[in-house]
Amino acid sequence: MQKFKRQFLGAALAAMAAATLGGPALAQGYPERDVTAVIQWGAGGGTDVAMRGYAPYAEEALGRKIVLQNKPGAAGAIGANFVLQQPADGYTLLMGAEPQALFRVMGMADFDYDKFYPINIAAIANSIILVARNDAPWNTMQDLLSHVQANPRKLKQYLAGQGTVPFTVNTMVKSLTPFETILVPFDGDGPAIAALQGGHIDFGFIASGAVIEHVKAGRLKALGVLDNKPFQGIPPMTDAPSLRALPKYLPWGSFYGVFVRKETPEPVKAKLVAAFKKAGENPQYRKLMEGRGTTMLNLSGAEADAFIRKWQSTTAWLYQTAGTAKVDPATLGIAKP
Structure with missing residues (x-):
């Protein structure tokens, strides 16, 4: 009996040691197989374009394939x-x-990025373009505003859901001037761009990375950029007199990043941070992103977390002021900007 107890105790202690050391030990060999990366949006949108351009360079640094999956909605x-x-x-x-x-x-979930660790915030698409179907009769932001205000709830506007670029820029505009349209939801920029080209919707606010090549090719018409200065020959939205106060919300834009669950072992996080940091420094990737009007950031860890908190503060309180927020940011501990 004593021998059995000693054997049982020894086995239990060995199991405990394995459980304690197994995480770090396994992490040291990471990655031992391919990695899956879930893109939150559909194919052809700004996030999809940014991440599909990013992944190959991170693969080189990790030494494993990154399998991309789109899971929009x-x-x-x-x-x-x-x-x-x-x-x-x-x-x-x-x-x-x-x-x-x-x-x-926005009351959409009981979490935000608080459940994730930011491996890298790659870039911010702070050049947001107002685009219309290419046969549209408007050429400027003011042309569109005049039409919408003379014909409320007649034009069809792209909307991608709460918290997105189309939703937020629409909120900015409506906070300054009447802007009543028919909001048509899509699961990301890709389907909306196809709908614009097909004449099924009239216009939308979309990050330049997703639409600039369509504008250059004449498939879409650019009416303005969310700025107080031109972008690649596109006039600023602030040329419209009622939108002169837009800069109080700027700079603002969509950002693209890579995250893991917060509980991921530190050695694994460190390997991922190093791989994506190196990918963000790749000249070809930077050229791709900057050519699409995107500003490279390449932030990780505490810097990335501070960036998200600042962005969250600016946008959450814009929504609160405009009456769009479902939950008071103050109750969530989100400081005013």
Whole structure:
């Protein structure tokens, strides 16, 4: 009996040691297989374009393939929820965007980026373009405003859900001047761009990375950029007299980043941070992103977290002031900007 007890105790202690040391030991060999990365939005949108350009360079640094999966829906909540259900082992990444920072404010989920660790915030698409179908009769922001105000709830406007670029810029404009349209929801920029080209909707606010090549090719018409200065020959929206106060919300734009569950082992986080940092420094990737009007950031860890908190503060309180927020940011501990 004593011998059996000693054997049982020895086995139990060995199991405890394995459980204690197994995480770090396994992390040291990471990655031992391919990594899955979930893109929160559909194919052809700004996040999809940014992440598909990013992944190959991170693969080189990791030494493993990154398998990309699009899981759009609910302004990114479907993709984020999927990643949260996977083991926190670094083998399932979230390739996310800005709406998730507002999930709690908009009452969409009981989490935002607080459940994730920011591996890298790659870039911010702070050149946002007002685009219309290419046969539209308007050439400027003011042309469109005049038409909308003379014909309220007649034109069809692209909307991608709460917290997205189209939703937020629409909120900015409506906070300054009457702007009543028919809001048509899509699961991301890609389907909306196809609808614009097909004449099924009239206009939308979209990050330049997703639309600038369509504008250059004449498939879409650019009416203005969310700025007080021109962008690649596109006039600023502030040329419209009623929108001269837009700069109080700027600079603002969608951001693209890579995240893991917060509980992921530190050695795994460190390897991912190093790989995506190196990818963000790649000259070809930077050229791709900057050519699409995107500003490279390449932030990780505490810097990335501070960036998200600042963005969240600016946008959440814009929504609160405009009466769009579902939950008071103050009750969530989100400081005023």
